[in-house]
Amino acid sequence: MRPYETLLLVDSRRSDQEIDETVKNFSALVTDRGGEMANIERWGRRRLAYEIEGITEGYYAVCTYNLDSAHRKEIEEALPFVEGLVRAKTVRRDIRTRSV
Numbered sequence: 001m002r003p004y005e006t007l008l009l010v011d012s013r014r015s016d017q018e019i020d021e022t023v024k025n026f027s028a029l030v031t032d033r034g035g036e037m038a039n040i041e042r043w044g045r046r047r048l049a050y051e052i053e054g055i056t057e058g059y060y061a062v063c064t065y066n067l068d069s070a071h072r073k074e075i076e077e078a079l080p081f082v083e084g085l086v087r088a089k090t091v092r093r094d095i096r097t098r099s100v
Contacts, residue, residue: 001035001036001067001068002068002069002092003064003065004064004067005091005092005093006063006088007060007061007062007088007089008026008061008063008088009086010022010060011055011058011059011084011085011086012045012055012058018084019059019084021083023061026063026079026082027040027063029079029082030063030065030067033067033068034071035071036066037063038066039063040062041061042060042061043060043062044060045057045059046058046059055086058086072090076090
């Protein structure tokens with residue numbers, strides 16, 4: 001299992017309950033594939049730097065989890081079908097630190 005971090009940008013025009021449901025749906029994508037959610041950090045509603053599909057404000061959540069690397073592609077392919085999700089960015093978190 002490898003550590004990953006995904007930044008979720010959810011449409012802030014949705015109700016708080018719908019936003020929570022979107023984050024839970026992402027969490028289910030991870031756990032259904034044998035992953036382990038470590039943390040969900042909710043940043044809340046924030047103004048976007050630029051307009052995306054008519055949206056000027058979004059709800060941000062950062063999810064950290066461990067997942068077998070073979071299942072990462074499955075999650076990436078399923079993200080466009082998560083209701084209310086505008087964008088998502090996933091990075092692998094390295095345990096070691098890099099020197100400059």
